[in-house]
Amino acid sequence: MSSLATTSQLSSSLTERRLPRWMPAVNLALAALLAVAIGAGFNLSSKPQWLLIAAILYVVIQYVTSAVVEGRRHAKNYVATSLVWVAFLLALLPLVSVLWMTISKGIGVINANFLTHSMNGVAINQEGGGLYHALIGTLEQVAIASLLAAPIGILTAVYLVEYGRGNKLSKAVSFFVDVMTGVPSIVAGLFILSFWIIILNMPFTGFAGALALAILMLPVVVRSTEEMLKLVPNELREASLALGVPKWLTITRVVLPTALGGIVTGVMLAVARIVGETAPILMLVFGADTINMDPFNNPQSSLPLFVWTEYSRGTDQSQARAWGGALVLIAVVMILNLVARGIARWKAPKGATR
Amino acid sequence: METPRDTSAPPSDPQPNQGAASAASHLAGSSPQRGRSSLSDGGNTGRRGDAIFKLASSGSGIALLVIMAAIAAFLTVRAVSAISADHGNFLTTSDWQTQADPITFGIAAIAIGTLISAVVAMVIAVPVALGIALFISHYAPRRIAQALGYVVDLLAAVPSIVFGLWGALFLVPHMIGVNAWLNQYFGWTYIFHQNEPGTQPRSLFTVGIVLAIMILPIITAVSREIFLQVPRAHEEAALALGATRWEMIRTAVIPFGRSGIISASMLGLGRALGETMAVATVLSPSYVINLHILDPAGSTIAQTIANQFGESQGTGRDALIAAGLVLFVITLLVNGAARLIIARRKEYSGADA
Numbered sequence: 001m002s003s004l005a006t007t008s009q010l011s012s013s014l015t016e017r018r019l020p021r022w023m024p025a026v027n028l029a030l031a032a033l034l035a036v037a038i039g040a041g042f043n044l045s046s047k048p049q050w051l052l053i054a055a056i057l058y059v060v061i062q063y064v065t066s067a068v069v070e071g072r073r074h075a076k077n078y079v080a081t082s083l084v085w086v087a088f089l090l091a092l093l094p095l096v097s098v099l100w101m102t103i104s105k106g107i108g109v110i111n112a113n114f115l116t117h118s119m120n121g122v123a124i125n126q127e128g129g130g131l132y133h134a135l136i137g138t139l140e141q142v143a144i145a146s147l148l149a150a151p152i153g154i155l156t157a158v159y160l161v162e163y164g165r166g167n168k169l170s171k172a173v174s175f176f177v178d179v180m181t182g183v184p185s186i187v188a189g190l191f192i193l194s195f196w197i198i199i200l201n202m203p204f205t206g207f208a209g210a211l212a213l214a215i216l217m218l219p220v221v222v223r224s225t226e227e228m229l230k231l232v233p234n235e236l237r238e239a240s241l242a243l244g245v246p247k248w249l250t251i252t253r254v255v256l257p258t259a260l261g262g263i264v265t266g267v268m269l270a271v272a273r274i275v276g277e278t279a280p281i282l283m284l285v286f287g288a289d290t291i292n293m294d295p296f297n298n299p300q301s302s303l304p305l306f307v308w309t310e311y312s313r314g315t316d317q318s319q320a321r322a323w324g325g326a327l328v329l330i331a332v333v334m335i336l337n338l339v340a341r342g343i344a345r346w347k348a349p350k351g352a353t354r
Numbered sequence: 355m356e357t358p359r360d361t362s363a364p365p366s367d368p369q370p371n372q373g374a375a376s377a378a379s380h381l382a383g384s385s386p387q388r389g390r391s392s393l394s395d396g397g398n399t400g401r402r403g404d405a406i407f408k409l410a411s412s413g414s415g416i417a418l419l420v421i422m423a424a425i426a427a428f429l430t431v432r433a434v435s436a437i438s439a440d441h442g443n444f445l446t447t448s449d450w451q452t453q454a455d456p457i458t459f460g461i462a463a464i465a466i467g468t469l470i471s472a473v474v475a476m477v478i479a480v481p482v483a484l485g486i487a488l489f490i491s492h493y494a495p496r497r498i499a500q501a502l503g504y505v506v507d508l509l510a511a512v513p514s515i516v517f518g519l520w521g522a523l524f525l526v527p528h529m530i531g532v533n534a535w536l537n538q539y540f541g542w543t544y545i546f547h548q549n550e551p552g553t554q555p556r557s558l559f560t561v562g563i564v565l566a567i568m569i570l571p572i573i574t575a576v577s578r579e580i581f582l583q584v585p586r587a588h589e590e591a592a593l594a595l596g597a598t599r600w601e602m603i604r605t606a607v608i609p610f611g612r613s614g615i616i617s618a619s620m621l622g623l624g625r626a627l628g629e630t631m632a633v634a635t636v637l638s639p640s641y642v643i644n645l646h647i648l649d650p651a652g653s654t655i656a657q658t659i660a661n662q663f664g665e666s667q668g669t670g671r672d673a674l675i676a677a678g679l680v681l682f683v684i685t686l687l688v689n690g691a692a693r694l695i696i697a698r699r700k701e702y703s704g705a706d707a
Contacts, residue, residue, distance in 0.1 A: 080600035087485025159411035184628015248407035276513020
């Protein structure tokens with residue numbers, strides 16, 4: 001009995017006073033009640049305002065109670081925690097809304113006909129039509145862009161990490177990779193326009209669009225691959241070199257396989273970035289309502305371009321098609337993501353610590 | 355050891371070679387190479403492979419530089435021919451008349467519009483994105499955090515045209531109330547003043563919000579990766595010294611991730627500055643300078659290019675390329691500045707160690 005008393009005394013003297021665990025919940029309820037009262041009292045019609053008031057009130061009440069009981073440091077901790085939660089919830093709203101709108105508005109449009117037919121001969125205020133031509137265009141353009149950008153990007157990253165550590169060329173390359181990351185898609189499109197179409201006098205084709213997409217993809221591949229190669233432990237390289245394995249074999253057999261999961265993920269992110277690019281496609285591929293399987297001749301279409309043209313046609317039917325196109329576009333992106341993740345997991349070195 | 359490597363290397367660029375040698379010696383000392391040169395067979399094939407592989411990888415790096423130089427060069431060539439045909443001052447004119455007889459165009463209005471929309475987007479997105487990143491890396495329960503990280507990765511891949519569609523057809527009608535409220539209570543700040551209250555909010559402010567939502571997942575994804583890389587020992591040390599969770603984040607996580615946060619924001623800013631389709635769907639363009647960001651006025655460089663491209667020919671296209679060059683230079687400056695900040699902060703972060 002006495003020993004129990006001493007331990008409780010001890011613990012209370014050694015640890016600070018803390019708020020009870022149920023206090024945040026009570027404060028949250030209090031803040032919500034107050035917000036409802038204020039909202040109803042002042043007749044605020046929009047519900048987001050109520051939510052905002054509740055969030056602010058909660059942070060204030062939590063800070064005050066915590067400052068009184070636990071002291072300022074813990075109060076600040078609570079404020080930070082609340083802000084982080086608020087930021088998270090705040091950001092979820094629009095993101096969920098985007099997905100919800102796309103799915104709910106797009107799902108009604110999508111059927112077998114929509115996926116297997118082009119817009120050939122479909123009037124703007126007529127229902128029906130589809131995006132088969134756009135789907136083909138997107139797949140071909142993205143595939144060409146990836147074939148161009150992935151090898152160059154990965155090799156550049158290998159150069160940066162394995163060969164050029166800290167010399168002038170690698171510093172320049174590294175700097176311009178960063179700069180290139182910030183090159184807007186429309187500028188890449190303009191470059192190909194001025195170089196490929198105006199100066200070399202080439203026609204508007206899917207390949208021209210793929211060139212611009214490759215430029216956009218390149219820095220993303222380099223950056224992500226570089227980060228992954230840096231994470232490969234030096235001990236692996238040292239062990240391989242110490243066994244007499246040439247440097248290039250060390251890179252291709254030891255370093256790259258170790259980082260393969262990350263590299264694939266990086267390439268996938270790059271592909272996901274370019275699948276949705278509209279601006280360069282708008283300028284270089286030019287758009288078509290008919291099916292064109294050949295990316296090297298004549299204009300094609302692509303999914304984002306399909307969404308844009310259907311949106312700007314402005315009728316109810318075409319905007320419905322735009323939502324359908326948006327949903328298919330998102331689905332393509334997600335499928336790409338899932339497949340690449342699967343590959344990353346399947347190819348990941350066994351027993352790697354991740 | 356040095357000489358045979360030199361002869362096998364491409365004569366055009368001696369520098370990566372030195373780098374390779376120093377990197378190799380840095381990695382493994384000089385002993386492995388000495389051992390290899392005595393094994394004549396393996397040494398020869400290895401050396402040839404080395405040379406080819408190094409040529410390929412350094413060639414890729416050089417190709418990247420060439421592309422960047424070519425972008426600047428080709429844009430400049432076309433831009434110069436456009437600006438020489440311009441009857442207005444390219445930098446101070448707001449108008450964009452490339453079809454009219456005296457061709458008059460300038461980037462004053464659209465450059466300012468670009469900056470305004472990007473600043474609005476950054477002000478909203480960066481704090482929120484860092485909050486989400488911290489939530490995922492340090493606050494959420496472990497299982498939920500993994501799922502959330504996955505969701506954020508997927509959201510980063512949602513194409514801009516989808517956000518544009520959402521912004522134009524969903525957000526614009528819902529912004530009327532918010533705009534009226536801002537105008538009523540914050541009209542005195544000048545920027546939130548509306549010249550004509552009640553107009554369709556196809557304004558730079560709405561564009562900024564759409565852009566903020568668009569760049570949220572990117573900033574979040576990158577900074578979350580950085581926050582997850584913070585050494586556990588640092589965090590545990592901070593906690594062991596009695597720090598609260600927030601103090602631990604402030605003293606251990608943020609300093610470690612600072613350069614990552616900046617580069618994440620930089621990625622977001624780059625996307626916001628150059629974003630075309632989301633702006634083109636939401637904003638109703640007009641080529642005037644208007645700092646009341648709630649008014650449906652102003653335009654951005656990228657939007658101008660996309661909107662005018664279809665109906666432009668010859669000099670009109672060159673004028674758009676000139677505008678693109680300005681956008682290119684702006685993004686170049688932004689990224690360069692961010693890069694310098696990162697370089698200065700690098701010693702604190704330890705991210706490169």
